[in-house]
Amino acid sequence: MTTRRIAALINPSARHGLGAGAAETALTALATHGLDVTEMIGRDAAHAQQLAHTAARSDHDAIVVIGGDGSVRMALEAARGTGMPIGLMPAGTGNDHARALGIPVDDPLAAAAIVGAAHERSIDLAQITLADGSTSVFGTVAATGLDALVTERANMMARPKGQLRYPIAAVAEIVKLKPFHYRITVDGVTIERDLVLASVGNTPSYGGGMQITPAAIVDDGSLDLTLVLSGSRLRLLTLFPTVYSGKHIHRPEVEQLRGRKIVLECEPSAPVYADGERVGMLPATIEILPGAVTFLVPRLENTDRG
Template sequence: MSTTKTVERVTVLINPLAGHGHAPVAGRKGVARLRDRGVTVTEIIGTDADHARTLARRAIDDGTDALVVVGGDGAISIGLQAAARSGTPIGLIPAGTGNDHAREFGVPVGDPVAAADVIADGEVQESDLARITLTDGAVVWAGTVVASGFDSLVTDRANRMTWPKGPMRYNLAMLAELTQLRPLSYRIELDDATVQADATLVAVGNGRSYGGGMQICPGANKTDGLLDVTVVGFGSRARLVRLFPRVYKGTHVDLPEVQTYRSRTVRLQCEGITAYADGDRVGPLPVTIEAVPGALHILSHTPA
């Protein structure tokens, strides 16, 4: 569903580290364009993620017309925690390395002026969000994919590494995890079935992609009230390496070792595995993930 909102004043949250430090440049261009369009802009920069969430929630409570996030999927995740179910729309000025949220909603990537025009035009789309509940009762909202298994082990390792910097660190972490590849024993509880699987990874998608366009859940529809579950069964290292390029086109789901499911609620259990959502660490499994219809309002030109 699409509505039009008059956008007169917005709060802009900038992640200065996004896109290897390019976010402030994109932010300046986007903010200048918003002001050219007659929009009053208040800028906020948190000292850390918790502080940024507090500032964003305060802006929403104070009645900002929109919360605009400048950065990548990690920064957008901060905005989601503040804006979920609030009715206040989020606007995106993509400035990260992945930008999966922006691609999902058709927001221009690499053009902060065009992204600012989307915000000023005021077309609001409704979208589902995934609500993740940890064993301690903590709740995290996710817009794209909840990842667990091989990919989360790689991210765990990369986060522990101090060298090298940049994408190469992730590549080295992936090579290291490939040498230790092992079956992961999952219990996956769906609405109408329970699946036991020795898997390489399990991804739960509200959206289709993560990691900068990897369509791990290619059939996901962010307005159907359901989550898509992709289970990659355990296989050899060579098989996993052959599967990897197909993820960018979403054709991996046609392989016999890949199973897909659809469910409103998903509970994942696997000892020693951490869940990540929108690229950020959520916490150890087990977690319960639920599709919440209409939890997100987002400024977009593309119907959600």
């Protein structure tokens, strides 16, 4: 039996510097499945992206990302169109790609077993085009407005570690928030709304399990859009906890749409975050790329929900 060759993309800065320990654990777990693993460790973001592109065009059988959603996004950019499968050993803060695909986020042995089994699934990506013509792809959620500001603040926070950063950052941003006037075009139909946020989801969750677009499915050829209308700060503070369960969609200030091409414009302009990483500023056009990349996923598991 031929030994499968794996290119392991390692982000030692994942989990705010805890990624090196997580990588050692992940590599040990992968070794139990007899895989021939080549370690590719990024010194910084630019070097990591270069390594990802090299791996995607190599003779390895798969890329395995040992890191978080930002590292996965680099692999997506590199692997789309190449046919190179991507495996995940979650070692980040959010790990929302893994959640959407049914890959355990806290069990390296189970995640390694999925890589070893080599069961492939084609999933959609989304492409963002900014006003300057630059493009990038993402796999989970593109956040604009309040949720982008929350992500920006959380990314700058050294403490607390882990998921507690998100609710703390959310409260800090809600207290000072002013609404944005959005012009939104979904598959050619335009609406205008005063909103606090507009999120476009290819998967249900961001921020480590917050179900902002709970009905999103990774291979249905469409994007889900969640809008939160402007309202009092108190209403926003009570809405925020319901996002973890996806129950916010039943509230009157929340509107949901679905489409293949979504154009977002707003005044004042707002930042755009995708897969937890800053992409740029609105306006932006977001389009679905059906079946654009292949992942190694659990066999005989329902992986449509996060």
